[in-house]
Amino acid sequence: MITLYHLEKSRSFRIVWLLEELKLAYGLDYDLISFNRDNKTYLAPKELKAIHPMGKAPILVDDSLPVGEQALAESALIIEYLLKTYDREQKFYPADDKAWRDYTFWMHFAEGSLMPPLVMGLILSKACEKSPFFAKPIARKLKDGIGKMILNNNVSSALELIEQSLAKSPWFAGSEFTGADVQMYFAVAAARERTVLPSAMTATRAWLDRCESRAGFIKTVEKVGTVF
Ligand SMILES: N[C@@H](CCC(=O)N[C@@H](CS)C(=O)NCC(=O)O)C(=O)O
Structure with a gap:
């Protein structure tokens, strides 16, 4: 199972979008857990730090990865990972x-x-x-x-x-x-x-x-x- 930890109005919008593209293309299913920013500081809540030490969005957790390596951070890695793992016809990957x-x-x-x-x-x-x-x-x-x-x-x-x-x-x-x-x-x-x-x-x-x-x-x- 894939879970995306999303923060409102943030870079994790990217990953929701890519997951929606993969859902339309292949029926890929995922869970979305959304957090709000702190009203005063505009920072992410501390719950994100419990999932990945950087505590920033996006964080993608894929249960099919080895235990201890399941939480991925950095938008670029998450995009690459999703394409490598779930874009089986390389619809969203460069052609040449x-x-x-x-x-x-x-x-x-x-x-x-x-x-x-x-x-x-x-x-x-x-x-x-x-x-x-x-x-x-x-x-x-x-x-x-x-x-x-x-x-x-x-x-x-x-x-x-x-x-x-x-x-x-x-x-x-x-x-x-x-x-x-x-x-x-x-x-x-x-x-x-x-x-x-x-x-x-x-x-x-x-x-x-x-x-x-x-x-x-x-x-x-x-x-x-x-x-x-
Ligand atoms: N280079 C990282 C940046 C991650 C990042 O800075 N995320 C922001 C959201 S746009 C964040 O979580 N900010 C809240 C905080 O720093 O507490 C990526 O592309 O994923």
Whole structure:
């Protein structure tokens, strides 16, 4: 049996989505255990730490793995594991070597290059919001300074690369939807949510629409709500 430990409005949306795609394609069954974030800190509840030492979502537990090795963390590993184990006709796996290189590149790019500056921007904004009124001007200066110096350029370069890629092919690994689209969706949707995705990036916006109109995606939203 597969169990997904899901946290509201988080990266585990990816795994619910992939599980829904696998359910539609093969009838794969799974259990979903959902948690809310802490109201004040927005962090995950401590129950997640009891399942995996990192205590972050997503966590997938597969009873068919050896005892002591059943809890998997990190979205990319979970996606790879689900495809390797349950996508028996390789419907969501890259079809050839070129597609595999693109797939692997974007699989790492999501968490390695796009999420870090987005998360850092979010943390700085929250620090500004939460700082006492007399410290706000300093906090704002710090946020704007770091944004200008590092974060904005990194986000822009990443989004430009994404736009160029999606102008050439409908999905990240070529002509077919793969696990790389699931992995990238959260990061690109986060950029849109933070209003840093330019409206002129039409290929990226069309890809977001393509993702959001898939039957598996629609089922996911029915089950756990929208991603943000
Ligand atoms: N690189 C990890 C990141 C996991 C992660 O940071 N998850 C966030 C949800 S978006 C989380 O659980 N945050 C709550 C917390 O840190 O307490 C992945 O891709 O799975």
